[in-house]
Amino acid sequence: MNERIAGTEIEQLIQLLARLPGLGPRSARRAVLHLIKKKEGLMMPLAAAMQRAVDAVTVCAECGNVDTRSPCSICTDPRRKDNPMLIVVEDVADLWALERAGIGPVRYHVLGGVLSPLDGVGPDDLSIDRLIARAPQFSEIVLAVNATVEGQTTAHYITDKLEHSGIRITRLAHGVPVGGELDYLDEGTLAQAMKARTSL
Amino acid sequence: MNERIAGTEIEQLIQLLARLPGLGPRSARRAVLHLIKKKEGLMMPLAAAMQRAVDAVTVCAECGNVDTRSPCSICTDPRRKDNPMLIVVEDVADLWALERAGIGPVRYHVLGGVLSPLDGVGPDDLSIDRLIARAPQFSEIVLAVNATVEGQTTAHYITDKLEHSGIRITRLAHGVPVGGELDYLDEGTLAQAMKARTSL
Numbered sequence: 001m002n003e004r005i006a007g008t009e010i011e012q013l014i015q016l017l018a019r020l021p022g023l024g025p026r027s028a029r030r031a032v033l034h035l036i037k038k039k040e041g042l043m044m045p046l047a048a049a050m051q052r053a054v055d056a057v058t059v060c061a062e063c064g065n066v067d068t069r070s071p072c073s074i075c076t077d078p079r080r081k082d083n084p085m086l087i088v089v090e091d092v093a094d095l096w097a098l099e100r101a102g103i104g105p106v107r108y109h110v111l112g113g114v115l116s117p118l119d120g121v122g123p124d125d126l127s128i129d130r131l132i133a134r135a136p137q138f139s140e141i142v143l144a145v146n147a148t149v150e151g152q153t154t155a156h157y158i159t160d161k162l163e164h165s166g167i168r169i170t171r172l173a174h175g176v177p178v179g180g181e182l183d184y185l186d187e188g189t190l191a192q193a194m195k196a197r198t199s200l
Numbered sequence: 201m202n203e204r205i206a207g208t209e210i211e212q213l214i215q216l217l218a219r220l221p222g223l224g225p226r227s228a229r230r231a232v233l234h235l236i237k238k239k240e241g242l243m244m245p246l247a248a249a250m251q252r253a254v255d256a257v258t259v260c261a262e263c264g265n266v267d268t269r270s271p272c273s274i275c276t277d278p279r280r281k282d283n284p285m286l287i288v289v290e291d292v293a294d295l296w297a298l299e300r301a302g303i304g305p306v307r308y309h310v311l312g313g314v315l316s317p318l319d320g321v322g323p324d325d326l327s328i329d330r331l332i333a334r335a336p337q338f339s340e341i342v343l344a345v346n347a348t349v350e351g352q353t354t355a356h357y358i359t360d361k362l363e364h365s366g367i368r369i370t371r372l373a374h375g376v377p378v379g380g381e382l383d384y385l386d387e388g389t390l391a392q393a394m395k396a397r398t399s400l
């Protein structure tokens with residue numbers, strides 16, 4: 001749209017919102033009109049909330065979760081401190097999905113991706129060294145990676161690294177659809193998959 | 201999601217984003233993770249752009265358009281000043297849709313809705329008095345309201361009000377699908393409908 005029509009500030013807001021996943025140029029325009037109509041009730045709180053999040057958000061040095069402090073709320077949660085189970089996920093979205101599934105007071109380790117030689121992602125690009133360093137604190141490590149080729153390759157790589165550690169390495173039960181991604185699953189399926197996890 | 205998990209600031213941002221049209225709780229979570237990953241490149245500019253829009257946005261006292269000044273860029277555009285054609289729309293989204301269709305250097309009047317007795321919307325809730333006051337400046341008024349029952353009722357009401365004004369009152373050509381809304385139409389259809397407008 002032409003800048004003459006609606007003002008540079010509005011146009012910039014549309015262009016930036018259109019870059020969010022799930023929004024395109026048209027839905028971004030609708031979102032901005034909605035924001036303008038609800039300026040006091042939605043646009044002002046959202047602008048303030050986004051600035052507060054910009055200022056506050058940090059990545060947990062311990063586990064890789066995003067939070068407003070490091071170590072994060074999960075790593076410092078007293079209910080989780082004595083649980084000897086560590087859940088390894090690819091991404092923070094997967095951590096959030098497992099938390100929504102209510103799998104219990106566990107701790108997590110966010111890899112930040114999966115091994116993918118075609119995309120040039122090797123072990124050094126992921127938080128695998130940090131995982132190996134944390135591992136001795138735990139008696140069981142659940143590799144809750146996606147059921148994709150890259151996810152399973154990553155699981156095998158980590159299993160090999162921890163082979164002689166004496167730590168029980170498990171994976172989520174089948175029940176996760178092959179090729180599917182955790183973040184899209186319903187909570188019931190995720191909880192079942194957690195319950196029926198098997199040894200590698 | 202529990203506030204303990206991701207920090208109040210992140211949780212608030214998710215809840216506010218989920219109130220945008222086209223985003224639900226799940227897509228708002230994905231959007232927030234995307235924002236956190238692109239903190240410098242997207243989240244910070246978006247927070248700033250939203251605050252700038254909050255500060256700048258205003259409603260044009262002349263036509264009801266949203267802009268960063270009043271009278272708005274369209275009302276003050278010298279190319280439009282001498283054009284005796286006024287386009288009446290329900291909503292700013294419709295104005296933007298017509299501008300995208302490139303219908304020429306026209307001026308607009310935003311009604312702010314349509315007559316809808318069932319929803320308690322009467323003539324005093326819309327910008328109809330202001331339209332009648334502006335009308336004598338124009339020789340043609342195009343009632344570009346949606347092709348819904350309420351839209352057509354509103355068009356008839358305005359036509360009655362302007363019956364003895366000597367102003368030519370037109371409506372968009374058929375070509376707009378019955379029951380459809382302007383903002384969802386492709387630009388070609390809108391331009392055609394504008395070209396083939398008929399007298400009421």
